[in-house]
Amino acid sequence: MNKPLILVINDDGITAPGIGHLVSVMKELGDVIVVAPNRPQSGMGHAITVGDTLRLKETHIYDGVKAYECSGTPADCVKMARHYVLKDQRQPDVVVSGINHGSNTSISVLYSGTMSAAIEAAIEGTPSIGFSLCDYGGDADFSHALDYVKKITQQVLKKGMPKGVALNVNIPPKRNEPLKGIRVCRQANAKWVEEFDERRDPNGRKYFWMTGNFVNFDKGEDNDEWAIANNYISVVPCQFDLTAHSTIPLLNEDWDILS
Amino acid sequence: MNKPLILVINDDGITAPGIGHLVSVMKELGDVIVVAPNRPQSGMGHAITVGDTLRLKETHIYDGVKAYECSGTPADCVKMARHYVLKDQRQPDVVVSGINHGSNTSISVLYSGTMSAAIEAAIEGTPSIGFSLCDYGGDADFSHALDYVKKITQQVLKKGMPKGVALNVNIPPKRNEPLKGIRVCRQANAKWVEEFDERRDPNGRKYFWMTGNFVNFDKGEDNDEWAIANNYISVVPCQFDLTAHSTIPLLNEDWDILS
Secondary structure, eight states: OOOOEEEEEOSSOTTSHHHHHHHHHHHTTSEEEEEEESSOOTTOTTOOOOSSOBOEEEEOOSTTOEEEEESSOHHHHHHHIIIIITTTSOOOSEEEEEEEESOOOTTHHHHOHHHHHHHHHHHTTOOEEEEEESOOOTTOOOTTTHHHHHHHHHHHHHHOOOTTEEEEEEEOOOOSSOOOEEEEOBOOSEEEEEEEEEEEOTTSOEEEEEEEEEEEOOOOSSBHHHHHHTTEEEEEEEESOOBOTTHHHHHHHHOSSOO | OOOOEEEEEOSSOTTSHHHHHHHHHHHTTSEEEEEEESSOOTTOTTOOOOSSOBOEEEEOOSTTOEEEEESSOHHHHHHHIIIIITTTSOOOSEEEEEEEESOOOTTHHHHOHHHHHHHHHHHTTOOEEEEEESOOOTTOOOTTTHHHHHHHHHHHHHHOOOTTEEEEEEEOOOOSSOOOEEEEOBOOSEEEEEEEEEEEOTTSOEEEEEEEEEEEOOOOSSBHHHHHHTTEEEEEEEESOOBOTTHHHHHHHHOSSOO
């Protein structure tokens, strides 16, 4: 029987420690191919390269693994993997993205390049998982996460995924107590409240750094923020149909300008 | 009674004809403020500027309208408008984005900077609308669209919007017959199949242009692709909760690695 083919992507760039860990775990599960950005692409959301060119270069950064660095966004990487690198070839059995350096819980899923790669794979009909470690530190400890990353990927390979669904997996930072396990969650109702740190450049012109505070409005115990705060790994199934279906009958009833 | 305050944004850049038309229409409805990118930002999805600086500059491009050009993405523009330009001031009654030069129907909503601005406004709790004209031509005719843009915005100002919902409005290109009216739709099941046009630069190194074909799998008559093909304006209510709620019980039942 063929080993599964696993496509690995991230948004922190192909040299980030997180993708190195992910490649190591995936090598235990199947044949691995990497197509990842050649530089950090955090916060790129579902951006794609329109009106500009793309570069793709083979690299030998990971032993025994075919790997390419791409000048584009995480979503571009999925498209190039699918429609150029693997064109007319066997397609991946699963696409894994990450392990992101930092949380992608709740509203951050929208801004996340890690999750846009996973969602792009779901659009292509491939089961996919975005993994994020809720620790932004440059020296973040991934050791407690790796067994779970393996288990979750094995589960997806074994059970498949409903069509059009990508998993958003967040892993608590390493704490003094061991992880409590895995919970399926919904996206928490939370958001960022931005602040703009105004400065002057050496020419006296204004510029800004965007900073902000994360505000959680969600009192539930079935959401990803609750899971992380309580030392569980959160698994949120995500879809790319943005239609607010329940709103359609409301508008049809309420609006007086419809045909 | 105060006139409504209307924030205008786009992704084609502050000098694009489409935003010019939108500003003109909105001036008939209320007080207008513009915060828009200083250059084209098509395909930026829900990208935000992380790890880099932002610039914001007042400009007098639109008569009698306070306007700012921003170096960031469409989502950045909403954040800067809300948390810097209008900090501690009256907030907009509606946010309108566009008019985009080109379609944002079906899956394109994910890649669209126009819609990311509208969705960012919905996250802030403000009713919002992204307008797109399904005509990529540089000399596209917006004339048939403007009355409808006005009517739809008036309707939202009058009726409000359910919390967390942004409208994705697409307008057919100017055809020989008049528009048939407005339909509330769901996002069509369709996607792009990419191709990569491989070329060599003057130094002999490979580069690529991403091109592709749009493939519509959807046979329904209640989706945005059908509406545009049949000369109706499509209105898709969009949400930013990506949770595939119906999948949660399936995973809870099916997976054997949960806590």
